[in-house]
Every structure is written in structure tokens, then in C-alpha cells.
Amino acid sequence: MEAKDTLFKKKTTLNCRGKLLSLETPLVMGILNLTPDSFYPGSRLGSPAEAVQKAGQMLADGADILDIGGYSSRPGAVDISAQEEQDRVVPAIEAVLQHFPEAVISVDTFRADVAEASIAAGAAIINDIGGGLLDEAMFETVARLQVPYILMHMRGTPQSMAGLAQYDDLVVEVLDELQVQVGKLQQLGVKDIVLDPGFGFAKTVEHNYELLRRMDDFRIFGLPILAGLSRKSMVYKSLGINQADALTGTIAVNTVALMKGADILRVHDVKEAKQTVILLEKTKL
Template identity: 40%
Template sequence: MFNYNELMDAKRTRIMGIINVTPDSFYSGSRVDETNLLIRVEQMIKDGVEIIDVGGESTRPGAEAVPLEEEIRRTVTAVKIIRKHFDIPISVDTYKSEVARLSIEEGADIINDISAMRFDEKMVEVASHYKCPVVLMHMKGNPKTMQENPEYKDVVAEIVEFFDERIRYAKEHGVDKLILDPGIGFGKKLEHNLEILKRIEEFRKLNYPLLIGASRKSMIGMILNLPPEERLNGTLAVTAYCAMHSVEIVRVHDVKENKEVVKIIEAIKSIKNS
């Protein structure tokens, strides 16, 4: 299934496709239910997706938490259905250890935790037991409060410091397959998000793969003055930038378009200087 060592070695950008089994994610085009789940995943695979990311709780700014039982019903059911039909790496987007555990038992490969294993103290136990890769994301506050005037003296330096602590914590508990997500839009103003992207190479000192999730987010809407439904072009610009900087994973809603951008950028990069 998912080969973490290959992710570490290959300097190319993979497409992670978003599957939201939620009724309230910020972009309506990403929402699926059991009736169209397999159709959506099959299309993503045809379009070149390399990881499917399944989430059962919206973490948009201001979002309310979903009860554990409901998130299990949404997420674990979706993982089980996808794994029954497709041999594709599956990431589970959750900060709840029980959702992660049950999803892994049904065939998920990666834990994508927006809290970087801070919100549920048992998450690190699950990750250690199953030896699965974990996405550690930076977020200031929680989804309900994170956009209430976040401030930083140096956003990149503070995120690097945060990752240093989280990496130590993970490794102390036997979790060493890590992917780092600076958390575009999670407790950041527009200028913070742009600073993160501009200085993306500074995260390389941490020696772990990077993930960027900017697809159709408010950062793009603020720059272009467009709603989520009209932010594809802006998303593709960010993906191109990430591919130029060899970001290992971009998490996106629109697989085909983003995959084509990455292919063009990587074709350009592959030409050796004469």
C-alpha cells in the first residue's frame, strides 16, 4: 500500500484527493455520501490521485465538533467501502484516536491529524501500535476559535518550533513516519499563509516530507475576491508553486486539474541544464 520510504526518497509531488463525508464542509463540491462515494473515488483514481483523504468532520473555521459515534459512522464506513473496491492508499482525516484505530483496522494507511496528536492523548498510542505514517499539522487554537485574530512574531519560525516539539514527542513514543503540514488557513491570516508558502524551503531543515492543503481555501478567495466554487485557478497556482519547490503532497479537491499542473512542472524540472 502506502510506501513512506518512497515518499522520503522521491523528490516529486503527489496528489491527495479530498473525500468529505460531511454535510457541512466549506466547499460543497467536495461532499459525498454512500451513494456516490465509489463513483467519486473511481474518478479520482482515473484522474491520477495517489492518496485518498477521508474526513467525517468539517474543520472549517467556526465548525462545531462532531460526536464520536457520528464521525465513526461516517468515516469508518467510507474507509471500509473504499478499501473493499480499490487498492489505493487511504488517509483518514481525524484527531480522534478511536476513529483512527477503527479506520486503520478497515484498511486506512495514514492518520492525518489536524491537532498533531495534541487533542487526543491516545492518538500516539494508535500510531505507534499500527506503525502508520502520521500527518502532523500546525494549528493555533481549534477549528471553532482558530481564526479569532491569530498573531505571530515570526510565523515560520514559530511553526518550525512547534514541529520540533511534536517530532520529539512522536519519536519518544515510537512514531517516526511523519509528514509535516504547516496548516494553511488554520489559525492564520492571509499574510501568514503567504509567508508560509514564500518560505516553504525553511521547513526542509526538519528533514520530513511536507504536505500543503490550500485547495479552494479563503486565502485564495481573499486574493481573488471569489467564492469557493470559483477558486480552482487560484488553487492551481499554489499547486504549481508547491511542485516547483518539490512539496511531497498537495491535498486538493480537483484531482485532474492539479495532476496536470504537477505533470507540466515536473516535466520542466526534469530537463537538465545544458
């Protein structure tokens, strides 16, 4: 064990509406996109009924968390109103929980009002690609609701982030920027914080692989780490393929992420991710 791993006691549970999720074994988060324009067509769902069907399959395949989003964050995505986003995600959350009341749902949003409506509808976690920078009310909302919060690193917005992928020292700058936000959350009394390095958000393909190589540096916070690598451009562009053919590559980078300390894998393909976790756990001494 490296010395830096002994400096902080790592948090090993998330309190999700009174249900404790253990992080002793890495968790798998399944992606449910209620959007017509998500970057991977295979993840697009058009209605709450489709979300229920997909959620059932993911839960059967071993998903620990279902991540429901209604705003496409791919580069250059169309900006939609908060009301339209809420109209997409809240009915889906309610429908999934009606059929699967024990499911743990995270809402993928950077808007505080959408997050609050989603928690009221039964979601248990807020997954914010904006890391609190896209809505000044987000941190206060998280603190008031006292729910687990996934803090992702990004610069700019989904519409502008591609032009902001400029760093003198990528990992140091990402760590520094996350540290500022972690400090704000902790001052507000937020207890359950998960870090997401933000693969693909204001990062080039080369940046993404540097982050992956050095992902264990993020352990210094003593906080759980989420890796969102599934079918992203760092996989398919590196292999000269499209998203539909990027499952094998996704398994490869997810394996590296787990070996580097990832506690949660956010994926489109739950069964394969769960199998990866199970097999890697068998290699531990």
C-alpha cells in the same frame, strides 16, 4: 542546492500497509468529505456510495492517496461526537476499498479512537489536523499502529483557531511548535512523519502567503511536506471570488508550493493537480 538541504537526508518513501509510496515525484491526495458542512460545497458527500463514485473518478484522474474525513474543520464548524464521525468515515473506507482494493486511504481525523477504527477498516495513513494536541492518545496510537502520520500545525480547535492567529515570527514559531511534536513522535518510534504547515488553521490570509513564500524552510526537518491549499480563503478572498471559482488560483498556489518543495498536494481537483505535477517535473534539470 542550498546548504540547509544537505544537512538532512530527506525521507523519500511512506510505508502504507506494506506498500511503499515513493515521494521522488510529488503525490496528489484527493479529498473525500463525508460531511454536510465542509467549506467547499463541491466536496461534500452524503453516503458511502457517493464516496465510491467520487473515489473512482479521483483514482482515474491519478490520485495517489484518498483522504477520507467525517468532521468539518472549517472555521466555526459544528462539533460532532466521535461516534458520529466514526459512523461517517468507517463505512466509506470499507466501501471504497471493496471497490478499489489497491487504493491508499488516509483518514482525516484528530481523534485517536476514530483513527484506530479507520486503520482497522483498511486506511493506511492518519492525517491529523490537531497535530496530536487535540487528543492526548493520538501519538501513542500512531506509534502502536506504526502507520504514516501527517502532523499539521494548528492552534486551538476549529471552533477557536481564528482568534489564535497571532505570531511574533510566524515561520519560526510554526517550526518550533512542529519540532516539539516531531520530537515526541520520534521518541515513540514513529518512522513515517509528514509535515503540514497548516494553511488556514490559526493563520490569516497574510500568514498563509508568508508560509507559502518560506515553505522551503520546512525542509530543515528532512521530512516530507504536505501542502493543503485547495480552494482555501487565501485564494478566493485574495481574488474576490467564491470557492467554486477558485480552481485557477488553486493551481497557481499549488505550483508555487511544488517549487518550494511540497511532496504531497491535498486537493479537491485531482486531474488538474496531477497535470501540474507532471508539467513541473518536466522543467527539472
